[in-house]
Amino acid sequence: MPTANTLSIARKSYWTSSGKQMAPSLHEVCRASIPKSALGALADLRCRPDLRIQVDRGRAWIDWQGGGEQVLQCILPVPGLELYVNRGGFWFRLNHCLPARELPSEGNREPLAAALVPAPVDPEPPPQSEWQASRLRLVRDCSPRSTSAMLCEVRALADWATMASSLQITSIEAALLEDRVLLVGNKLPLLAGATRFWGRRLLVPLGYSVWPALPEGVLCEALGATAHEVIVLGKEAAEVVPRSAFQQLSRAAIRLAHKSVDKNS
Secondary structure, three states, X not given: OOOHHHHHHXXXXXXXXXXXXXXXXXXXXXXXXXXXXXXXXXXXXXXXXXXEEEEEOOEEEEEOOOOHHHHXXXXXXXXXXXXXXXXXXXXXXXOOOOEOOOOOOOOOOEEHHHHOOOOOOOOOXXXXXXOOOXXXXXXXXXXXXXXXXXXXXXXXXHHHHOOOOHHHHHOOEEEEEOOEEEEEOOOOOOOOXXXXXXXXXXXXXXXXXXXXXXXXXXXXXXXXXXOOEEEXXXXXXXXXXXXXXXXXXXXXXXXHHHHHHHHHO
């Protein structure tokens, strides 16, 4: 049996330097024998109805009519390949002068599509895994983020409002939370004792991130918040603030909130 190296040399002799024209002797080939285990080399030709296959003693015998160039392109690299030509009703191995003797008995040859089929699929169920609840928590994170909200004391906001312009005040939305006020905006003031947040629906303190690191919408849904609510995360607890509680900030609103806090204190 020729080795892979001799096959490679033999293959070169079958083709011209361009690699497209076959030598005249290969035009006569219309039968081939390859190891049965190498049938997969013909996978691209399963749709050809003229290809007939017979398996005998561990080898696959392939017959075809016309279009041999396409078949040979698939099987020439196969180790153990043997090519045959038919002359006067007798089969000869390519470049041999005497008729071949090792041919199989003339039995029923079946189409290639019947002999070469995909491997059976053995479906398996996904592995069973136990879901475990994960506790949401804040972890230290030094990533730079823009401030989107701030929680401060009403008195500190009232002190800032005495020096702030009307444009600075009205550019902010606010929600009163007892003696504190939650401010939302792009340009928030720097106030002593205030906690600054990043995020939109889920407000996280600056310098922290949430674990597990899931998208904001997923975390809000897991916490039971609707699309009309904002969650303010603290180190110990979380607060839910309805969006309807936010109003445009004004000097009058700050004065009223300041008086209310002073009255209740």
